[in-house]
Amino acid sequence: MVTLLIYLSGDNVLKIGILSRNPDLYSTRRLVEAGQKLGHEVEVIDTLHCYMNIAAHAPTIHYKGEELVGFDAVIPRIGASITFYGTAVLRQFEMMGVYPLNESVAISRSRDKLRSLQLLSRKGIGMPVTGFAHKPDDVQDLIKMVGGAPLVIKLLEGTQGIGVVLAETKKAAESVIEAFMGLKTNILVQEFVKEADGADIRCLVVGDKVVAAMKRQAQPGEFRSNLHRGGTASVVRITPAERATAVQAAKVMGLNVAGVDLLRSSSGPKVMEVNSSPGLEGIEASTGKDVAGMIIKFIEKQIDIKTNPLSRTRTRGKG
Numbered sequence: 225m226v227t228l229l230i231y232l233s234g235d236n237v238l239k240i241g242i243l244s245r246n247p248d249l250y251s252t253r254r255l256v257e258a259g260q261k262l263g264h265e266v267e268v269i270d271t272l273h274c275y276m277n278i279a280a281h282a283p284t285i286h287y288k289g290e291e292l293v294g295f296d297a298v299i300p301r302i303g304a305s306i307t308f309y310g311t312a313v314l315r316q317f318e319m320m321g322v323y324p325l326n327e328s329v330a331i332s333r334s335r336d337k338l339r340s341l342q343l344l345s346r347k348g349i350g351m352p353v354t355g356f357a358h359k360p361d362d363v364q365d366l367i368k369m370v371g372g373a374p375l376v377i378k379l380l381e382g383t384q385g386i387g388v389v390l391a392e393t394k395k396a397a398e399s400v401i402e403a404f405m406g407l408k409t410n411i412l413v414q415e416f417v418k419e420a421d422g423a424d425i426r427c428l429v430v431g432d433k434v435v436a437a438m439k440r441q442a443q444p445g446e447f448r449s450n451l452h453r454g455g456t457a458s459v460v461r462i463t464p465a466e467r468a469t470a471v472q473a474a475k476v477m478g479l480n481v482a483g484v485d486l487l488r489s490s491s492g493p494k495v496m497e498v499n500s501s502p503g504l505e506g507i508e509a510s511t512g513k514d515v516a517g518m519i520i521k522f523i524e525k526q527i528d529i530k531t532n533p534l535s536r537t538r539t540r541g542k543g
């Protein structure tokens with residue numbers, strides 16, 4: 225008992241690294257602020273500028289001519305365009321024994337949309353009926369397979385709603401799929417959840433809780449709720465089923481922190497996507513919550529658990 229008390233009241237200043245390309249980004253700034261406010265030492269590390277000797281006996285990372293040492297935790301804010309190098313840097317931190325807010329394996333997993341949706345569906349998490357194709361030799365059969373029009377057709381590499389098309393009729397679906405096929409890319413063909421009515425719900429999961437949720441509503445006449453497409457965000461009360469679905473989706477992906485996007489369908493919440501580097505600006509602005517602070521507190525708790533001899537950590541998630 226006595227030893228445990230000494231343990232918990234020890235020196236609790238953490239050295240936290242934030243892997244981010246730009247210290248001026250809202251999310252990066254907020255995490256620095258929140259970490260410092262809680263008394264920690266926080267350093268922003270430009271992911272692409274890290275270099276490392278992967279064959280060395282003891283793994284190290286160098287940055288600006290010096291070795292990065294003494295970090296307790298690292299917060300990966302790895303943009304989609306640098307997933308490959310970014311996860312390699314993060315993996316090196318992991319090999320050095322630094323606690324990763326999200327593990328490299330989980331980030332790689334979440335960046336692969338096909339893999340993510342296959343995993344979520346295998347675990348019985350609700351999602352829209354979805355088909356994948358690259359060069360389907362029978363477009364009509366593909367359309368039939370996912371239940372027919374109306375359908376949402378997505379370019380897998382799309383973002384901010386670009387490359388997401390609603391095909392109201394079978395004819396329209398056929399021509400969109402054929403046009404996308406010409407681009408020689410992977411396509412996703414999905415049941416249109418009409419009753420979502422142009423809105424989706426972003427649930428910010430930290431640990432095993434949804435700490436904030438916002439509703440993004442598309443502008444009139446538009447089904448895509450992306451803020452880049454003119455959508456507007458507001459705070460929303462989510463149902464217990466939505467809460468449970470979001471938490472479970474993050475868990476299946478092995479992510480401690482995730483932005484889970486849900487559609488409200490007549491048969492319950494349907495997961496569209498699980499984001500491993502969710503932006504904090506929209507969710508903090510629309511909910512007024514200190515999400516960055518909650519993330520830092522989560523890290524404090526994990527490090528406590530890790531250094532507490534009574535517990536152990538392990539890699540989460542499979543596949």
Ligand SMILES: Nc1ncnc2c1ncn2[C@@H]1O[C@H](COP(=O)(O)OP(=O)(O)OP(=O)(O)O)[C@@H](O)[C@H]1O
Binds near residue numbers: 383414420447450
């Ligand atoms: N199956 C669907 N039924 C109804 N609405 C949908 C469906 N799929 C997408 N939408 C709407 O379109 C928007 C954009 O789709 P999605 O999130 O899949 O693409 P994206 O935002 O371009 O990609 P990413 O989220 O990876 O950046 C969603 O936020 C949602 O409002």
Ligand SMILES: [Mg+2]
Binds near residue numbers: 497
């Ligand atoms: Mg989206």
Ligand SMILES: [Mg+2]
Binds near residue numbers: 497499
């Ligand atoms: Mg996304």
